[in-house]
Amino acid sequence: AQTVTQSQPEMSVQEAETVTLSCTYDTSESDYYLFWYKQPPSRQMILVIRQEAYKQQNATENRFSVNFQKAAKSFSLKISDSQLGDAAMYFCAYRKNTGTASKLTFGTGTRLQVTL
Amino acid sequence: NAGVTQTPKFQVLKTGQSMTLQCAQDMNHEYMSWYRQDPGMGLRLIHYSVGAGITDQGEVPNGYNVSRSTTEDFPLRLLSAAPSQTSVYFCASSNLGGAKNIQYFGAGTRLSVL
DSSP: OOEEEOOOSEEEEETTOOEEEOOEEEOSOSSEEEEEEEEOTTOOOEEEEEEETTOOSOOEETTEEEEEETTTTEEEEEEOSOOGGGOEEEEEEEEEOOSSOOOOEEOOOEEEEEEO | OOOEEEEOSEEEEOTTOOEEEEEEESSOOSEEEEEEEOTTSOEEEEEEEEETTEEEEOSSOTTEEEOOSSSSBOOEEESSOOGGGOEEEEEEEEOSSSTTOOOEEOOOEEEEEO
């Protein structure tokens, strides 16, 4: 079974600084997707960024980027120029590319605080 | 754009009561699923469906029933609520497989069982 581990329950960053959230996963598959979801106090789950395992290039979405190390099974999220609105729970998630079922396996989350 | 709509947003039940959490999506997605979110445990899959008339169990299915009579709707039933089912419940939907398979989540239902 696939597992996703987020070893940082809480992180803190100052506004305008950069922070990196860690995620490791365990799988025997070679074709899969990895995701970072943001959950603000509103509870809404918002997709931040997605990485396809067969792509070596790290995904980037504006201030958000990932460091995908397939051999090490590591998938960290870097947030640059942090803003107050970035404060939220962040979940790392894995999905096998089966072509049919789309089950996501989530990590336990990292709560990010952004301070002035 | 409605996306994924969950009702109700909040619910308080007494032990042994039954209820149905509603989930509807208007994106014609084949795949729908229910997760529960508990403190320190992330989101765990309860049940999922890959199309009308097809459902399957996830990681934590005990105490929950689902059905999928239409593409749009995927209700979650608690037949006899227990305090252990106090949680936040999320419904999600997506296309099946492939690179465009991104799951969209509802706003969640906070359920308390006393």
